[in-house]
Each structure stands twice: as structure tokens, then as C-alpha cells.
Amino acid sequence: MTASRLPVAVFGARGRMGATVCAAVRAAPDLELVAEVEAGDDPQMLVDAGARVAVDFTHPDAVMENIRFCIGHGVHVVVGTTGFDDARLDVVRRWLADAPGVGVVLAPNFALGAVLMMVFAEKAAKYFPSVEIIELHHPRKADAPSGTAQLTARRIAAARAAAGRGPMPDATTTALDGARGARVAEVPVHAVRLSGLVAHQEVLFGGDGEILTIRHDSLDRSSFMPGVLLAVRAVGSRPGLTLGLENLLDLD
Amino acid sequence: MTASRLPVAVFGARGRMGATVCAAVRAAPDLELVAEVEAGDDPQMLVDAGARVAVDFTHPDAVMENIRFCIGHGVHVVVGTTGFDDARLDVVRRWLADAPGVGVVLAPNFALGAVLMMVFAEKAAKYFPSVEIIELHHPRKADAPSGTAQLTARRIAAARAAAGRGPMPDATTTALDGARGARVAEVPVHAVRLSGLVAHQEVLFGGDGEILTIRHDSLDRSSFMPGVLLAVRAVGSRPGLTLGLENLLDLD
Amino acid sequence: MTASRLPVAVFGARGRMGATVCAAVRAAPDLELVAEVEAGDDPQMLVDAGARVAVDFTHPDAVMENIRFCIGHGVHVVVGTTGFDDARLDVVRRWLADAPGVGVVLAPNFALGAVLMMVFAEKAAKYFPSVEIIELHHPRKADAPSGTAQLTARRIAAARAAAGRGPMPDATTTALDGARGARVAEVPVHAVRLSGLVAHQEVLFGGDGEILTIRHDSLDRSSFMPGVLLAVRAVGSRPGLTLGLENLLDLD
Amino acid sequence: MTASRLPVAVFGARGRMGATVCAAVRAAPDLELVAEVEAGDDPQMLVDAGARVAVDFTHPDAVMENIRFCIGHGVHVVVGTTGFDDARLDVVRRWLADAPGVGVVLAPNFALGAVLMMVFAEKAAKYFPSVEIIELHHPRKADAPSGTAQLTARRIAAARAAAGRGPMPDATTTALDGARGARVAEVPVHAVRLSGLVAHQEVLFGGDGEILTIRHDSLDRSSFMPGVLLAVRAVGSRPGLTLGLENLLDLD
Numbered sequence A, B, C, D: 001m002t003a004s005r006l007p008v009a010v011f012g013a014r015g016r017m018g019a020t021v022c023a024a025v026r027a028a029p030d031l032e033l034v035a036e037v038e039a040g041d042d043p044q045m046l047v048d049a050g051a052r053v054a055v056d057f058t059h060p061d062a063v064m065e066n067i068r069f070c071i072g073h074g075v076h077v078v079v080g081t082t083g084f085d086d087a088r089l090d091v092v093r094r095w096l097a098d099a100p101g102v103g104v105v106l107a108p109n110f111a112l113g114a115v116l117m118m119v120f121a122e123k124a125a126k127y128f129p130s131v132e133i134i135e136l137h138h139p140r141k142a143d144a145p146s147g148t149a150q151l152t153a154r155r156i157a158a159a160r161a162a163a164g165r166g167p168m169p170d171a172t173t174t175a176l177d178g179a180r181g182a183r184v185a186e187v188p189v190h191a192v193r194l195s196g197l198v199a200h201q202e203v204l205f206g207g208d209g210e211i212l213t214i215r216h217d218s219l220d221r222s223s224f225m226p227g228v229l230l231a232v233r234a235v236g237s238r239p240g241l242t243l244g245l246e247n248l249l250d251l252d
Helices: A016-027 A046-047 A060-072 A087-098 A112-127 A147-162 A221-237 B018-029 B044-048 B060-072 B086-097 B112-127 B147-162 B221-237 C018-027 C044-048 C060-072 C087-099 C112-127 C147-162 C222-236 D016-027 D044-048 D062-074 D086-097 D112-127 D149-163 D221-237
Strands: A004-012 A033-037 A053-056 A076-079 A102-106 A130-137 A182-183 A185-191 A199-208 A209-219 A239-241 B006-011 B031-037 B055-056 B075-079 B103-106 B130-137 B183-184 B187-193 B199-207 B210-218 B239-245 C007-010 C029-037 C052-055 C075-081 C103-106 C132-138 C181-184 C188-193 C199-208 C212-217 C239-242 D006-010 D033-035 D053-056 D076-079 D103-106 D128-139 D182-184 D185-194 D199-207 D210-218 D240-243
Touching: A004 A016, A004 A221, A016 A033, A016 A053, A016 A182, A016 A221, A016 B130, A033 A046, A033 A221, A053 A060, A053 A221, A060 A076, A060 A087, A076 A221, A087 A102, A087 A239, A102 A221, A112 A147, A112 A199, A112 A209, A112 A221, A112 C112, A112 C199, A112 C212, A130 A147, A130 B187, A130 C007, A130 D044, A147 A182, A147 A185, A147 A199, A185 B130, A185 B187, A199 C112, A199 D240, A209 B006, A209 C112, A239 C222, B006 B018, B006 B221, B018 B031, B018 B055, B018 B221, B031 B221, B055 B060, B055 B221, B060 B075, B060 B086, B075 B221, B086 B103, B103 B221, B112 B147, B112 B199, B112 B210, B112 B221, B112 D112, B112 D199, B112 D210, B130 B147, B147 B183, B147 B187, B147 B199, B199 D112, B210 D112, C007 C222, C007 D006, C018 C052, C018 C222, C029 C044, C029 C222, C052 C060, C052 C222, C060 C075, C060 C087, C075 C222, C087 C103, C087 C239, C103 C222, C112 C147, C112 C199, C112 C212, C112 C222, C132 C147, C147 C181, C147 C188, C147 C199, C188 D128, C188 D185, C199 D053, D006 D016, D006 D221, D016 D033, D016 D053, D016 D221, D033 D044, D033 D221, D053 D062, D053 D221, D062 D076, D062 D086, D076 D221, D103 D221, D112 D149, D112 D199, D112 D210, D128 D149, D149 D185, D149 D199
Parallel strands: A004 A033, A004 A053, A053 A076, A076 A102, A102 A239, A130 A185, B006 B031, B006 B055, B055 B075, B075 B103, B103 B239, B130 B187, C007 C029, C007 C052, C052 C075, C075 C103, C103 C239, C132 C188, D006 D033, D006 D053, D053 D076, D076 D103, D103 D240, D128 D185
Antiparallel strands: A130 A199, A182 A185, A199 A209, A209 C212, B130 B199, B183 B187, B199 B210, B210 D210, C132 C199, C181 C188, C199 C212, D128 D199, D182 D185, D199 D210
């Protein structure tokens, strides 16, 4: 260990995502894994180990307590755990108000490609009359459409509304039930479930004589690691709550 | 005109498809366009002109009378007009029973690529636990899913049933209405409508660790012409009713 | 004609692109087509007709003279003609230096989707270790790879260099000649030529366990019209030379 | 163990493919794993264990001796090991000539989807003027194009030649070196190497106004197992040498 390496703790270190994060931190020359916290462990161990940043890919039941503890002890947090609604986010913001130097980065998706897909889709939205989303996942997935697809749809819809775009052209008069997909904020979203797939999404924009397609394929949970490490490195210089990895990217 | 060129008549010769057929027949060195029949014309003109084969891309209201006339006069027919149900097919079969040497080729899709997509999808069906169809069309289309997608789904479902395939894996428990598409004979079918698109279809098969995708893009009605000409050349040696261009292809 | 419509002239109005531009200008409620200039016509006619903007999709042999005339008469110009190198651009800049209020927008591609593809590819470049380009065109195209693919490759390479990205991973030791494509500024570019295609391009970015694909399909020259009209409306408020449609888009 | 389960031996049982095969055999209710043979083990152990079929995914240096031993002891063999040329195949055929009841199934690719892609590509070849292949793999691959891509190209070229197809349309006059890919039996083949990819291949057929694309994505070596088990079950009823999994499929 040299003085220049950033000390990092990982919650849920033996879970599938936690273990992958531990391996990624260990492999990064500028980071040091100083604490692996399991359910039942006293989180004080991460403070004692000198962690400056903690990473939480645990469970909706555990994550709030972990965040509260870290903020209270001046440790920045990177959160990939799901289950955050506005009420939970408000609680985190209140905690942060009392700890002015502390940062929390919370993102629904740490795959850089998925984040870029969403950002680009949002930017492209106003330039095309038509847009639809196809998301494709393994057949063990319980929800349809995916959270990422729904978030993408809402961001596209907001960009269209801001640009004054009206309804999309669609002359369908006779349709089988479900053929035209689900509507998420007016954007049709289609969910494919297929053995052999992992996690994939396509955003299709259509205009006069042209189609723009932005597609993301996530084949392995290793795809989250570059985004997690990017957040670990950045969170210390971003006090307060940062929602979404896109805020840490340089896209201008 | 040389003796070896096959004399061909075209019904609806000034319609969009009819005109394209006329041009294709004129451009084929082994065919001769001898009659262009319009609504209101006396079909006797095609007999007088010596047509051996007539092509009908007209309208459901006109096609039955055209077929009846041709069969009655010993002229083979290639039909791309839509609107055929079992009752209409039975009528055609009865007419043909009285004209043993005459052939009628009737196909819902004359694009070779679309026909091959369907044939290949049917052959692949029994080897994969999962299959879904995505069809994508211009937003002026009135029906969803397309007739080709529904036909593909039914043929896949029949092949799965014949092979004793059970239901597809799908753990979806929470879905927005329409997210998982329409079910056509148990196959999920998703219909995308997008400005800029023409006519496209993807059949996705999934198995352990692998995906097989068969996609057809039809960008122009010229894509029907090779199939129409193939049928024109073949119909004379196929007495009776031939349903589907695939029966004229050599796929063994 | 009302006072508020912008008067537009079109050079090469009977050429394929020119005619399409004329139709698009006529269909736009805020624009008025006041002059259609053909080879051999006196360009003074567009000044007499009161044109404020001229559009040039003509020929490398004609375009410089057209631009010079317009700048000299205070008419803004939108240029889609090909064949511009640094020397020609310098000439245009010198002409503009003497006409401070006049704007020229010159772009190699007016399809909004193609421009967005390039901009997004440039932004994504620094986040992925690997990138390759596949462009696919009709078999009548004389050059390979396409100009758009080469421009995309150079912009990606510049973004990678600016971010300090090293060489891409590639363990190829045994390759057939040409298998790994052409190198354009170190980016592998593959050119497919296929009957039935129009103009298509895919940019594939790869990182740990994920792929981001940005694809553009141009099926019809109508795809250029939204970009041309956008430039026609914007050029009057952009004195000097603007290179590339992306400078007229709002992408922040 | 019941009398009806087929006893199977696996060579190289601790290698990556061998271990995957062992797991697949164990999981199949109609098969029994009776011997796991490692380098250095006496192959007599598989005979003593009563194996009726042996599976070999080992190494070019080891495979011939394994096959010779099995044939000599009346054990059928399924071979996925690479490195077979005509000379080696002739040796295997000679061995089999002396053991009339024994079968050997040898295939370059056991993924059903990959085999179907090749079979369908071969069937489609004669119907389209244009065809190109794009194969996409992880950047650790040493050869380009892949063996599967080259085999696909040769089979397509043979089908085109048999149908009297002439050269493909291609007006390219100015090309950067490598842009148009490698030529394998006249078929252009493009090899993409990208971090994040596994093993993928697209065959694109083009005709008037239409494109037919057949794509295979192999994301995991589990994709070989259905094909391996199919061969294990079939080899006993196919005396002699069977080259290619497609001969075991029912595709009529």
C-alpha cells in the first residue's frame, strides 16, 4: 500500500456483484480494498480500516442503514442497489444536508454503454418524429419492460415534450392485443424474453428516409465495473447526492 | 418475339404492383408481355393475345373473377392479391378440378428473402426452447402484427408442436400491458411502427448460450419481382393449386 | 407569399438532389422557393428574385463559382456538394472575410441521423478500449470505405488520442489479407457492398462485457431534407464558415 | 443407473470444454458418465467402465491416438477437437473401414445455431446476387477470419457455382487496402475484433430491394452442449465417419 491509493470498502462482499466489485478494486492500481463488510458485520470495521469510499450493491432492506452509517462517519458512498423511490432519495438528501463534505453517487445502471445509450437517446429524441424501444433479456427476468427501458422511455418523452414534439405517426387501426408494445410515457416499449440472451436494449429513432439505432449489449456483470470504479474515484469530489452515472461523464 | 418466349398477361397493369410486374416481364429475355388488362377491360383480350400465364396483383373484389376466367380459358395464374381465406381457396380448387392441366400459384409474399426467412424459421423451430418475432414497418400500415409475421408465428408454432416442444421459458410476473407483445399461436410477436422504415422482420431463436436470428429487410417493391418471375416460369408445370412460393424453391 | 417566409434559391434545381430540395422548400410553410437555377442560367436571377439563402447540391466543377457569386451578393449559402479540401475551404474563408455578415454552411452529410451517429461516436470514443466501423452500401458505389465512415474514424481516433487511449486489444497473428479491414487513423473500417442495400453504417464500441452500437440507415435521399432545411433556417444567423451540420444541433 | 442409460466417456475431462461436457452428460437423464479420462490416464479405463460412446474435446496432438483406441475397441466417438485436414480424415476413414459397426461424428462446430446458420446460408446462396460475411469475436482470437466463417464462405461459393451464379456486382474502383475484406472462395469476409464480444457471425444476402440476414451469437460454451448430446445419442446408429453436425439434423 502506498499513500496515494484510495482506500475502499465493499458492502455485501460475498454477494455476486460485491465479489465482482472486490476483484475490480483489487485489480485497480490506484485503489486499495481495505474492508469487506458482510451482513451481520459491524460496519465500524470499515471506518477502522480507514475507508474513504464504500460501495453498496446489497439489498433494498440493507442499503439505507449502510448509507446512513457511511454519511454519519464521513465516508463517501457509491450505490448500485435497487429499490430507490422519491421518499428514499429525500431521506438520503436530508442525511447529506448534515454532512456537507460527503458525496453519494447512486445509479440504476453502472454499465458505461447503457448510460451512454440513455444520454444519446435523450439528445436525439427531439430530432425524430418516431421512437420505439426494444429490450431483450434472459427468460428468468421477472419484470417487463426492464427498469432501464422505462427510464430511457421517460427521458425520451421528456425531451420530446420540451421540444414541442406532438404524437408519433401511427396509422394502426387493427391490432392484436399487445402487438404495439407497452406505452411508457407515450413511447412504445417491447420486451423480448429469450433463452440465451443476457441484457440488451435497442432504441430506434425514425425520420424521413432514415433510421438511427442505438443498441447496448451487456453480456457479463463485469460490464458494470468501469462505471463503478469511475464513480469510486469521482465521488469524493462531488459532495451531496449525484443521481445517475451520466453526471460523472464528460460528454460535451 | 421468338417462339421460345413465354407470353404473359398482367391484370391491373397500371396499379403500382402491376406496373412493376409489367416492367419486370418486359426486362426478362425469356418472357413476353402480351396483354395489360385494366379494370373494365374485357379479359378476352389476354386470350386473344395468346397469353399462357396471367399475373394478378389487383384487389380482393376483382381477383376471383380473374382467376375463374383464366382457369376457364386454360391460362395459368400467378396471384399476389390478398384476402384469401379457406372458403376462397376451396372455390379455386373446385374450378381447378375441372381444368386438370391448369396451374394456379398463390402466395402471400413473393419476396424470396421473406419466403426463405419463413422456411428457415420453420426448420429451426424445433431446435430452440425460445422464439419471438419482431416486425417493423412504416407508420402508415393499418394492421399489427403484419400478415407475414402472423403466418411465420403459426408455422413456427406448428413445428414446435410437431416436435413436442412445451411452453417457452418465461418468468415474467410483473409486466406493463402489452410489454410482452401479442401472442400468435403462443409465439410472442412485437410490431414496431417507425417513420423511415419500409418492411422488416426478425425471427429470434434462443437456446443455451446462443441466439439464431433470421432477418428480412424489404426496402422496395422490386423485391417481389424475382419471386413473381420464378412463379411465372414454374406455374405451367404445376397443375392444381400451389400455396406459397416456398414450394417452387429448391431447398433440399 | 407573406413577409415572414424566407426566400430561398436552389442551384442545380433539376438534378436529383436539387429537385428534392426544391420540393422540400416548397413544402415548408416558413420558406419560399424564389429561384431555380440551372447550369447555364445567369445567377443574377436569384438576386433579382430576392433570395436570402441559396442551396447548392451541384458538382465540384460548379460549386466554387456559385459560392463566390452568392457571397459577393450577400446571399447565404448551404452547400452539400462534395470535393472540398483544405485549399478550397481556405478560398471560401477568404471570400467570407470580405463579407462579414454572410454565412456559409458546408456539410458532408445532411442526414440528421448520420450526423448524430458521428457526434455520439466521438463522445463515446474515450470510454471504450475497442471500436470498429462497418459501412454497408449498394454495389454501384465506387469508393470504399465511404467518406462518412472515414470521417467518423478520424473523429473517433482524435477523441481517443485526446483521452490518452492506447492501441486497441487485438491478438490476431494469422489473418487473410483484408480480413481485418482498412485502417483509417488506426480504426478498422469494413466496407460491405450488397445488392439491395442503400447507405448504412454501424459503429461498434466494445468494453468489459458490453457492446455499444450506433447504427444509421439511410434509405432515401429524403433523409437529407430535414438537415438541409435546418441549415437554411440557421445559416443567416451564423456569419462565416460553418463546417458540419452538428454545429447547428443543440446537443448539450 | 438403469439399463437404458447410454454409458459415455469423456476425454480431457478436466479441460474447460471437457468439464462442460461432463456436466452436460451428468445432467442428461438418458446418459451416464462412466469414465473421465485425463492426459496420462490409460484409456483402457473407459472400456473397463463399459463406455459405448467417447467424447473428445482435447488437443490436435492427442486426438488421433484417442480415436484409434476407441475404434479399435468398438467405442463410438464424438470429436470436437480442431486440426483435422484431409490427410487426418483419410486415416480415420481407414481405421473405420476395419471396424464396420463403429461410428465417428466429427464437427468443427457443435452449436446448433451455428450449424443451422451454415445450412441455411448454403440453401439461400443461389437465390441472391450478393453475399458477404461479417464475423465478430473477442480480441484474444489469433486467426482471422474464423474457421466457421471460412467454411461458411466455401459452402456458399460452392452453392453459387453449382447454380451457375456469376460474379457479384461491385463497382468499387477506389478502395483503401483491406476495406472490402478478405476473399474466401470469392465471398468477401470481414473480421471484427472487439473487447466485450464472444463469438458472432452474420451472413448477409442481397437482392433487388431486399436483404436476408442470418446471424448467430454464441455467448457461452454451453451453446455446444445440445449439439454434443445430440451427436452422442446419434453416433451409435451412424457407422463410418460423419462430418458435420448438420447430417444429424432433420431439416427437410
